[in-house]
Structure formats: C-alpha cells, structure tokens
Amino acid sequence: MIQFYYHPSPNPAKVALMLEETGLPYELVPVDTRKGEQHAAAFTAINPNAKTPALVDGEAVVFDSNAILLYLAEKTGRFLPSNAPEQRAQMYSWLMFVATGIGPYSGQAVHFKHFAPAPKDYAVNRYDFEAWRHWNILDARLARQPYMLGDDYTIVDMAVWGWARVVPFVLGAEAWNKLPHVKRLFDEINLRPAAARAETLRTAHQFKTEMDEAARRVLFPQNARLDT
Ligand SMILES: N[C@@H](CCC(=O)N[C@@H](CS)C(=O)NCC(=O)O)C(=O)O
Numbered sequence: 001m002i003q004f005y006y007h008p009s010p011n012p013a014k015v016a017l018m019l020e021e022t023g024l025p026y027e028l029v030p031v032d033t034r035k036g037e038q039h040a041a042a043f044t045a046i047n048p049n050a051k052t053p054a055l056v057d058g059e060a061v062v063f064d065s066n067a068i069l070l071y072l073a074e075k076t077g078r079f080l081p082s083n084a085p086e087q088r089a090q091m092y093s094w095l096m097f098v099a100t101g102i103g104p105y106s107g108q109a110v111h112f113k114h115f116a117p118a119p120k121d122y123a124v125n126r127y128d129f130e131a132w133r134h135w136n137i138l139d140a141r142l143a144r145q146p147y148m149l150g151d152d153y154t155i156v157d158m159a160v161w162g163w164a165r166v167v168p169f170v171l172g173a174e175a176w177n178k179l180p181h182v183k184r185l186f187d188e189i190n191l192r193p194a195a196a197r198a199e200t201l202r203t204a205h206q207f208k209t210e211m212d213e214a215a216r217r218v219l220f221p222q223n224a225r226l227d228t
Contacts, residue, residue: 001027002057003029003056004053006201011103013161017189020193020194022072028204032205034208036217065103065162079155080154094149094156098159101134108127128171131170135175164182
C-alpha cells in the first residue's frame with residue numbers, strides 16, 4: 001500500500017488529485033508542518049528536503065510533487081500524453097515550468113506579502129511581478145487549447161490545479177478576473193469527483209492552522225540567524 005505524506009497545501013494537493021484520479025489505494029500520513037513534523041528524522045529519511053509531499057511505494061521512495069506525479073503516471077500509464085517525442089518534450093517542459101516557476105514564485109509571493117516583516121516593498125514587487133508573469137504564460141497557453149498539453153487532461157493540468165487553488169492568496173482577490181483561461185481549467189477540474197475527494201483530505205486530520213511563533217520558527221528557520 002502506498003504511503004502518502006500529506007499536508008493541506010498546494011504541492012501535496014496535486015498528488016492527492018493524481019492518487020484519487022488513478023484510484024490507487026493509499027494510506028494518508030499527515031505531516032503537520034506548522035508543528036515542525038517535516039523536520040522529524042523519520043520524515044527526512046524519506047524526504048531530505050523536509051517538505052511535503054512524499055510517497056513510499058514499497059521499495060520506491062519519491063519526493064517532490066512533480067516527480068511524484070511523473071512516478072504515478074509511469075506506474076499506471078495514465079494521464080500522460082502519447083509517447084511521441086514531441087509530446088513528451090512538451091510534458092517535461094511544462095511540468096518543469098510549474099515546478100521551477102509557478103510553484104516557487106507563487107510560494108515566495110505568499111511569503112513576502114503575507115508573512116515577511118517590513119521593509120519588504122522590493123521583495124513583494126519582485127515576487128508579485130514574477131508570479132503574475134508565470135501565471136499569464138499559463139493563461140495565454142490555455143486560451144489556445146483546453147488543457148496544458150492540448151486536448152487531453154494530464155498530470156500537467158493536475159500540477160497547475162494544485163497552485164490554482166490558492167491563486168487569490170498569491171495574486172490578490174481580483175486575480176481570477178485577469179486569468180480567465182486558467183480559471184476555466186480550474187473550475188473544470190474542480191467538478192471532477194477526484195478533485196472533490198482530494199479536497200476532503202484537508203479535514204482528514206486536524207492540522208494546526210495558527211501561524212504562531214512556534215509555527216514561524218519551524219517554517220522559517222532562516223529567521224533564527226537574525227536573532228543573534
Ligand atoms: N519542490 C517541492 C516543494 C515542497 C514544498 O514547498 N512543500 C510545502 C507545502 S506546499 C511544505 O511542506 N512546506 C513546509 C516547510 O517549508 O517547512 C515540491 O514540489 O514538492
């Protein structure tokens with residue numbers, strides 16, 4: 001049985017959606033990152049990067065959400081484009097675009113807008129600009145075709161969905177008005193029964209919600225250097 005190390009946040013959400021889409025049996029292992037459980041030795045033995053999600057499938061250990069999507073797609077042979085090199089090339093490119101662009105810039109935009117101390121105008125401006133630039137690239141692509149790789153729903157759409165869930169928190173309350181094509185895909189995926197099931201995982205465990213001093217210490221360990 002697959003063990004799925006989960007926290008209700010964007011990167012684990014993509015994997016939750018894929019697991020639910022494939023119907024693979026799995027056991028949910030909550031990792032409460034606001035309590036610092038990502039730093040436990042038992043978890044860093046699975047993911048040395050100390051972040052969710054991670055997955056253990058027998059002898060196979062996989063971490064990083066987009067690597068997990070690829071692993072599950074290859075395992076099941078589902079939600080992949082055809083095997084033609086030009087199709088696979090597009091899949092790798094867009095999957096990495098989400099992994100290295102959408103995710104990190106959106107995550108840093110959230111950090112600086114919502115959690116960083118002032119002065120932060122320079123950082124907020126940079127990450128808001130870059131986050132918008134990346135989301136606009138997705139919107140332009142989705143203006144031309146129904147899904148990220150063309151006519152079929154694939155793991156790249158799932159990767160986008162994970163972060164689309166938090167677009168208003170990343171880009172502001174009005175953001176959806178400016179990203180109509182991403183919104184169209186987001187709404188469509190939300191109607192899928194697998195997406196509804198993936199969302200119920202949020203309440204499967206009582207995760208800590210307060211962003212108190214203890215949570216900031218374990219989530220933003222860099223701040224300790226400022227205290228000395
Ligand atoms: N590149 C990683 C990033 C994982 C990541 O940042 N996970 C967040 C949740 S979305 C996390 O576990 N944060 C806890 C922490 O930073 O301590 C992936 O795509 O899986």
